[in-house]
Amino acid sequence: MSLYGTDLLALLPELIIVSTACLVIALDPITPASRRDLLAWLSVGALALCLGLTGLQISGENVRVSAFSDLVAIDAYARFWKVLLYGVTGITIVLSLPYLKAERIHLGEYYGFILLALSGMLVMVSAVDLLTIxxxxxxxxxxxxVMAGLNRSKPRSLEASAKYFVLGAFSSGILLYGISLLYGLAGSTKLALIAGAIGTRGTDDPLVLIATILIAVGFGFKLAAVPFHMWTPDVYEGAPTSVTAFMAVAAKAASFAAFIRVFVEGLGGLKADWSIMFLLISIVTLLLGNVVAIVQTNIKRMLAYSSIVHAGYALIGFVAAGRGDSLSGGAPGLASVMMYLAIYSFMTLGAFAVIGMLRKGGVEGEEIEDFTGLAKRQPVAAFFMLIFMASLAGIPPTAGFIAKFYVFMAAVDAGMAWLAALALIFAAVSAYYYMRVVMVMYMRDPNPSSIAPPRLATSPALSFVLACAVAGVILFGLFPNPLVSFALQSVLTLK
Amino acid sequence: MEQVFFFYFAVVIAATSVLVVALRNPIYSTLALLIMFFHVAGLYVTLHAEFLAAVQIIVYAGAILVLYLFVVMLLNLKQDVRYHRQWPMAAAVGVILVIEAVVLTAMKGWTTPAVAAGTETAIAGAGNTEAIGDVLYTTYLFPFEVASVILLVAMIGAIILAKKDIGEREA
Structure with a gap:
């Protein structure tokens, strides 16, 4: 095999992202501190360029172009996630700018690392080979x-970084063990060949089952599903808020993308087995996440449990897809998961953006109490938070309602109306802790005796992005059809 | 004969792995790890993966373990604060999982693993090192390059987290 230009061309967006990351890191020492904003805008420019390139790469809806000896696939499924990831990363960079300055950790490397993390996610969503994934x-x-520990003067940030690293390494080990068993079974790490090997061996092989369980556990850590969620609250609380937003949204979306591809394309033959496993995981996730979220007083911890809960809802759609008669019958279920994550991304990013903006004196106001009377002091920010909280709770006419609606519909269509009913009860429970934030903002008067009244660290770009996010959350709530059809088309290229 | 070697290596690997976490003195733990690395290398030799065996000894036993020893000696760990109260529960869960695995195996029976197409001919024709180099720079070029980016990230990340002044106060 020789290296063809087409292979490189297929991966042009990834190459641009990695090159921009290196350029940003190299330019950082020679950029004066006052002009570091330029590095952020350079990164956003690269993202916009890649967004255009990725859009151009797909010629037809059912076409899959393979590159680098079939290790990477350029298809509509990967495009859906890539478009989402570019958008999410761009918003994260915009919301990071004022936050990092206020926290006094405005480093050029930060943008390099965001782009490098993004390049890893791009590899995850387009790889069709377990080793590459x-x-x-x-x-x-x-x-x-590294990004979690960027606020080095705060022990909490370093603790978050260390905890994330140790548990992440542990989960990678488990994932790798599962991958090695599948390699031993199929003689290849390519998903298509693994699916073929499972087909010829039958699904009763204990080796196959153990490998499936290990891979599910490895991905469970990345998705932060109960019982693999222990790292989430501590890491989300300790990491700088802009990094938390990026982790809660982009890392989760990319993990779901790889997770769906591995289990549908590689382990699709075992769907009767894994759908039961993930059914249990999703129920436990919804139960534990919702109950523990109620007692949180720190809003970042509360949103950490909220992100755990949302992984549980998304898994319902995945279970529904696994219960369908054929995998094409599961397409609405998979599409509902993709749509759920897209909508979840924007509302969660919005909520974290408001938290990152809120300052109490010199420090970040991240206790729910710090939001007391925000509606009187900062009516616009409070209104934005209200929309994001309502959407996270799934109240119509926000996009969060549409996301839940399609996931629950998929469950009902797969003959699991009881699961949809159960999830609906949990959604009602979750409204309590989302609405508590709204109640604190609107129903209570600002505390006059507080020495440091809350103020906002913001920028015109951030205000614009937040306004767009709010508009998006409401527009997708009212007109969900474009997103639905985009997700449905994208899922068709999964084999 | 091959089976004798396999069981020797497997038993020593399992035993030393347990010792790594069970020994109270961190230095002893590290040395148990060293013995484990050597036996893993032995296992690779029985699989005719001589290149991997050599890399295992050079990289793990030679470089990584020395680094571990340095860190362990620098940190001057206290010996008694190592176990928490979770261990009875962890042991119980572990025993249940082992029983489950044994039952599963006994019920279904293991199947023979597959060997990747062309592996044996490639090794017989070109030799171990050359065969690995060949696929690494052709078929698996892309993952190889991703791995190189990972190393770059790890290097810059370590500098950022450890360097004294990274210009954070100027902004």
């Missing part, structure tokens, strides 16, 4: 470990 996961995770 694993390496993409590691590239993403190692960048995130």
């Amino acid at each position: 694993y390496l993409g996961t590691e590239l993403m995770s190692i960048s995130l470990y």
